[in-house]
Amino acid sequence: MAVTTMAKAINAGLRKALEDDPKVLLMGEDIGKLGGVFRVTDGLQKDFGEARVIDSPLAESGIVGTAVGLAMRGFRPVVEIQFDGFVFPAFDQIVTQVAKHNARSSGRTPMPITIRIPYGGGIGAVEHHSESPEAYFAHTAGLRVISPSNPVDAFAMVRQAIACNDPVVFFEPKRRYWDKADVDLTADIASATSPFEARVVRPGGSVTVACYGPMVRTCLEAATVAAADGTELEVIDLRSLSPLDVPTVAASVRRTGRLVVVHEAPVFLGMGAELAARITEECFYSLEAPVLRVGGYHTPYPPSRLEEDYLPDLDRVLDAVDRALAF
Amino acid sequence: MAVTTMAKAINAGLRKALEDDPKVLLMGEDIGKLGGVFRVTDGLQKDFGEARVIDSPLAESGIVGTAVGLAMRGFRPVVEIQFDGFVFPAFDQIVTQVAKHNARSSGRTPMPITIRIPYGGGIGAVEHHSESPEAYFAHTAGLRVISPSNPVDAFAMVRQAIACNDPVVFFEPKRRYWDKADVDLTADIASATSPFEARVVRPGGSVTVACYGPMVRTCLEAATVAAADGTELEVIDLRSLSPLDVPTVAASVRRTGRLVVVHEAPVFLGMGAELAARITEECFYSLEAPVLRVGGYHTPYPPSRLEEDYLPDLDRVLDAVDRALAF
Amino acid sequence: MTADGGPELVQLLTPEGERVHHPDYDVDLTPDQLRGLYRDLVLVRRVDTEATALQRQGELGLWAQCIGQEAAQVGSGRALAPGDFAFPTYREHGVAWARGVAPLQLLSLFRGVTNGGWDPHEHNMALYTIVIGDQTLHAVGYAMGMQRDDDDSAVICYFGDGATSQGDVNEAFVFAAVYNAPVVFFCQNNQWAISEPLERQTRIPLYRRADGFGFPGVRVDGNDVLAVLAVTNAALAAAREGQGPTLIEAFTYRMGAHTTSDDPTRYRVAADLEAWKLKDPIERLKVYLARSGKADHDFFAAVEVEAEEMAVALRDGCRALPDPAPASMFDHVYSEPHLLVESERATFETYHASFAPALDEGAHGDPRGPAASHVGVGGGH
Amino acid sequence: MTADGGPELVQLLTPEGERVHHPDYDVDLTPDQLRGLYRDLVLVRRVDTEATALQRQGELGLWAQCIGQEAAQVGSGRALAPGDFAFPTYREHGVAWARGVAPLQLLSLFRGVTNGGWDPHEHNMALYTIVIGDQTLHAVGYAMGMQRDDDDSAVICYFGDGATSQGDVNEAFVFAAVYNAPVVFFCQNNQWAISEPLERQTRIPLYRRADGFGFPGVRVDGNDVLAVLAVTNAALAAAREGQGPTLIEAFTYRMGAHTTSDDPTRYRVAADLEAWKLKDPIERLKVYLARSGKADHDFFAAVEVEAEEMAVALRDGCRALPDPAPASMFDHVYSEPHLLVESERATFETYHASFAPALDEGAHGDPRGPAASHVGVGGGH
Numbered sequence A, B: 001m002a003v004t005t006m007a008k009a010i011n012a013g014l015r016k017a018l019e020d021d022p023k024v025l026l027m028g029e030d031i032g033k034l035g036g037v038f039r040v041t042d043g044l045q046k047d048f049g050e051a052r053v054i055d056s057p058l059a060e061s062g063i064v065g066t067a068v069g070l071a072m073r074g075f076r077p078v079v080e081i082q083f084d085g086f087v088f089p090a091f092d093q094i095v096t097q098v099a100k101h102n103a104r105s106s107g108r109t110p111m112p113i114t115i116r117i118p119y120g121g122g123i124g125a126v127e128h129h130s131e132s133p134e135a136y137f138a139h140t141a142g143l144r145v146i147s148p149s150n151p152v153d154a155f156a157m158v159r160q161a162i163a164c165n166d167p168v169v170f171f172e173p174k175r176r177y178w179d180k181a182d183v184d185l186t187a188d189i190a191s192a193t194s195p196f197e198a199r200v201v202r203p204g205g206s207v208t209v210a211c212y213g214p215m216v217r218t219c220l221e222a223a224t225v226a227a228a229d230g231t232e233l234e235v236i237d238l239r240s241l242s243p244l245d246v247p248t249v250a251a252s253v254r255r256t257g258r259l260v261v262v263h264e265a266p267v268f269l270g271m272g273a274e275l276a277a278r279i280t281e282e283c284f285y286s287l288e289a290p291v292l293r294v295g296g297y298h299t300p301y302p303p304s305r306l307e308e309d310y311l312p313d314l315d316r317v318l319d320a321v322d323r324a325l326a327f
Numbered sequence C, D: 001m002t003a004d005g006g007p008e009l010v011q012l013l014t015p016e017g018e019r020v021h022h023p024d025y026d027v028d029l030t031p032d033q034l035r036g037l038y039r040d041l042v043l044v045r046r047v048d049t050e051a052t053a054l055q056r057q058g059e060l061g062l063w064a065q066c067i068g069q070e071a072a073q074v075g076s077g078r079a080l081a082p083g084d085f086a087f088p089t090y091r092e093h094g095v096a097w098a099r100g101v102a103p104l105q106l107l108s109l110f111r112g113v114t115n116g117g118w119d120p121h122e123h124n125m126a127l128y129t130i131v132i133g134d135q136t137l138h139a140v141g142y143a144m145g146m147q148r149d150d151d152d153s154a155v156i157c158y159f160g161d162g163a164t165s166q167g168d169v170n171e172a173f174v175f176a177a178v179y180n181a182p183v184v185f186f187c188q189n190n191q192w193a194i195s196e197p198l199e200r201q202t203r204i205p206l207y208r209r210a211d212g213f214g215f216p217g218v219r220v221d222g223n224d225v226l227a228v229l230a231v232t233n234a235a236l237a238a239a240r241e242g243q244g245p246t247l248i249e250a251f252t253y254r255m256g257a258h259t260t261s262d263d264p265t266r267y268r269v270a271a272d273l274e275a276w277k278l279k280d281p282i283e284r285l286k287v288y289l290a291r292s293g294k295a296d297h298d299f300f301a302a303v304e305v306e307a308e309e310m311a312v313a314l315r316d317g318c319r320a321l322p323d324p325a326p327a328s329m330f331d332h333v334y335s336e337p338h339l340l341v342e343s344e345r346a347t348f349e350t351y352h353a354s355f356a357p358a359l360d361e362g363a364h365g366d367p368r369g370p371a372a373s374h375v376g377v378g379g380g381h
């Protein structure tokens, strides 16, 4: 056990993946000597060489597109997109090729590609550095989409993503990179929970709160505050957005009768929409209130001086909980 | 009044827009001499010249990106994407620039760009020619997304899209291009319904069915069949996906108590998810059944010999209606 | 831009079938090999015309013709070693032929029974790529993989003149140059991207695009199978020897429509087609073989017979291609189980089962079938 | 690639301040104009150092330094006519200066009070573009608009060496060449894209990229304001005269970090920085002005004073920049009313109003403020 930040936990996970499988490659902008703008790949090029930790030309489509070819050749590329807002030049390759190759080839050319994307706001950055584009990817058949919320999960999930034979878009909550936890850096992924399952991170009987990535900590804080008021929130860390672990959420909602979904991404057509639709269908007679959603607004991510007004926070979560209870 | 196909109605609409405003330009691949692969721009280059009806290099990002510059210069570019599956190379320009310019510039450089995309399946095409990517765009703040279902609307809506000062993604249901209707080709857009409002196209009291684009005809056919069985469907043509006209749907659902949403796009994070979430929130106490969704599966669009199994049809709509009524 | 390809055009066989020489490029082929190339060209054309006919008969949804481009495809395809790997567009029927992909596998895609068709690993040829330019980056990535495997094979990557405008293609040039990847970029410049002439994509000859990225570019007569073979051989050899990428521009003309959905009379002039018929890649090789005594009437007749038999088999095979099982669309979305896909598959199967016994005798139900019947048997309405 | 830019480098003023001549390029400036350029350079550098300091003090979230690149920016920016239009990246502070954009407007972006900052139409300069390469297509489109307006102005488009790898930039080259658009592509090659050296983007000098697209490319000493002015003048003139695009590669070096978030010691060697300090764009002009008697001590001192005063004003202005009203984020998402945005705005305002009186005295509530208070006042729990 070592007290480790999420950034370092991912770094350790990448290192293990590189050690365990010679077919694993890292690709991206500034991931070599610089170790990535968040230092997540720090030291890896030094130890694994330029052929395996590849500083790419400044072209996201090129990075993902060449990763497709490398995957066809039997490699397991792990691609870093420097910031959320820079994934769009690669969107065609991701949606048209990465996502569809396995189906097109009837399983003959699977795409074991991991696309790491630091995402979300709260770090006071300029435009395009604080977005939450996960819904675009979760809507796309053929991709898996996961997001850790803490260092322990991050260490396991990044390796599980790399080990998965399907493409995985791995969203790293950048404002939690510096969160610390005790991580067992010798832990095997064989014994870890599947990354495609949600986890109840705090049990409670009043209202279910489903969230993921950066919002898990916010929701846990909200739960502490609510508990002081006698409201017991059951907080579920979804962890996976595609597949979405509806059964775990449904089981909880059948007990609580109320669900609030929280994410930074815009509410309109965000993950909360899908979860609301599905839970309502599956738990229609258990629901005592409509599923309520807390998230970003239907605006571009605002200038950083306004981001605290944009991002869901403890108060907005509790406000939604109040509203759910008021039904 | 003239009996006109949807393709011809859009052609007539584009012609009028070119006539009415010298700032209107058409850009795209093969839109000149060929008149577009669906002949929607037939004859326009001949009549308006190569400077206004522009055959572009084969590069979608280039087309949309240069349209941004033209819009900054005061033009109103109307861009054609040849098929749904080819919009992704332009995704970055659309999401990062077209959608955000107005906000970034505090309204100083609006983006009156219309992006025409023939979409949807049912025409027996090869891969990438039958997709329904509308949710990606509707999720994106700054874009408006509309889709006509019939020639009359198509004629008005394409001109309204061009006249709108915001960017509009205009989804043309390609398998309905050959549907015919009486269109008044002298009609003014001033008198037309706002393209951002839904329309009840068939009133009924049993179940509300919300749909758009190619599915409107399917749902109307289903309504005819259902009526013979004594079930009165209220069919709503959403027409606009961003904004989504929730009030019109909610008003209907408050009467019927039941809603089925139908689209070709995959159900997971499709428009139905958002509509289900919102209607459930707004009409919680009116709903006698959960909102049910009929749509594409979470698979790439299948080879054309399977598309009839993939696409929602009359039977699947009626099956959902039955299930809604069974609650 | 000159209609004849200009002075820089590498040619070893003139349109009249005369064998000429070039200071930099040559091939030395046995009569057997030359006859083999002729046979390739004829059979590939026969696949093309048969498939076109099958589309007209409604057996295929679409067909992308390659007529006129056979020499570019066969010449480059035959230059490949077994360990090399080819990345095609949607029109490389001649390359597929050279890689041993059965023509029926090509047809299965255009019939709409699959979005793929063959095993890329079996033939060392990727599946057809329909989105213009996407495959060029895959090709470079695959070549980067060869470098990492210390495999001195090479990759060949096909694309059209129109494709050169796509960002991805230019990024492929950047990556290939920067990593010195063993890849040959093979551009078939048939001078049209559907209805758009070359001037809509470039104002200089396309082979010169390579200058901007720091690797060699060469323009070859794409209707001259010998010159294409020679130039491709040289580029592949350079790639294998660690000299990195080459761009080959094969100057050619597609004598058919863009696809069977297209109507080229709206944009091309008939005279062009007539002029290019005189440069037919098959005819010139035939003349050369005949004049030089390397093939006789019997040989040509035998190839015709073989082509005809192949066409018959292809036609029958195409008609017999079964539709896939409907639920197969869920099969390979992921390679490991995915909750949503599994639940949708289950719903789909239950739903289909509800129709099957009463109304649908076939193995795979046509869901349109029961539609009308809903009126008749529908219970709940 | 040579560290000194190679023999092809256009230079009119050596690092030592010696005025040299070039067969193709020249400028003929009055002493006044020369002094004006010097003043520009000094003030732009002062803006840069002041902004860097303000970032260190927590007044800005980030700053992208331009130190070392002032000559490239001022030289090209001053070549523009009022009717010309500039498309910058995020680092063209010197161009903004030349276009009359107030430095405080630049700072407002990096402070995070806006994602824009000025009126593009007022200054004929687009807003900063952060996503690498996107603006190059906008520039070409704008130039196409000028063609359609029969306006014989031109567009200048800035980007970095790293940007040349992006698909969009190469598509911009294609469109500009095909449409013969009046656009000057101005690439500041500072030899690094964050931590990646030029070899990760190209294996030949960047100005040669233009060869692949059929328009002229030229490499200029980016630290020589006179040469940059001369070369840009010529390219703009060509564009205005209907000769289409030119690619200018300004060979330079950014003496600061990539941004204030960056730590270049991880990837650059200190010796490089020292070598480039000797090529400082300001120093060489100062030497030239002094030696040639075109400026005296008083002039230099006055510029220093002006710079200092400007810096003080900038600092004060920056600190006084108000945060925007929270609900302003809904203001310009669309230019016409949008149902969803209106309803979200209403919800937002109601929600914020619910906190305001009891807990939040400020004009714009800090939603974090009431969080803890929820424990205290929360009703429903």
Ligand SMILES: Cc1ncc(C[n+]2csc(CCOP(=O)(O)OP(=O)(O)O)c2C)c(N)n1
Pocket: B029, B058, B060, B082, B086, B089, C091, C130, C131, C132, C159, C160, C161, C162, C163, C164, C190, C192, C193, C194, C258
């Ligand atoms: C990204 C993308 N945009 C548009 C299309 C539609 N399309 C199919 S083929 C074609 C023209 C291709 O021209 P070229 O590259 O010269 O190849 P050719 O068909 O002439 O062999 C176009 C525009 C596409 N397939 N992909």
Ligand SMILES: Cc1ncc(C[n+]2csc(CCOP(=O)(O)OP(=O)(O)O)c2C)c(N)n1
Pocket: A029, A058, A060, A082, A086, A089, D091, D130, D131, D132, D159, D160, D161, D162, D163, D164, D190, D192, D193, D194, D258
């Ligand atoms: C599409 C995109 N990818 C990545 C980034 C992150 N990023 C910002 S600046 C930069 C390097 C740019 O290098 P260059 O073009 O040489 O310009 P310079 O910063 O050196 O002036 C990168 C990778 C970005 N802004 N946009």
Ligand SMILES: [Mg+2]
Pocket: C160, C161, C162, C188, C189, C190, C191, C192, C193, C194
């Ligand atoms: Mg072509």
Ligand SMILES: [Mg+2]
Pocket: D160, D161, D162, D188, D189, D190, D191, D192, D193, D194
């Ligand atoms: Mg740079």
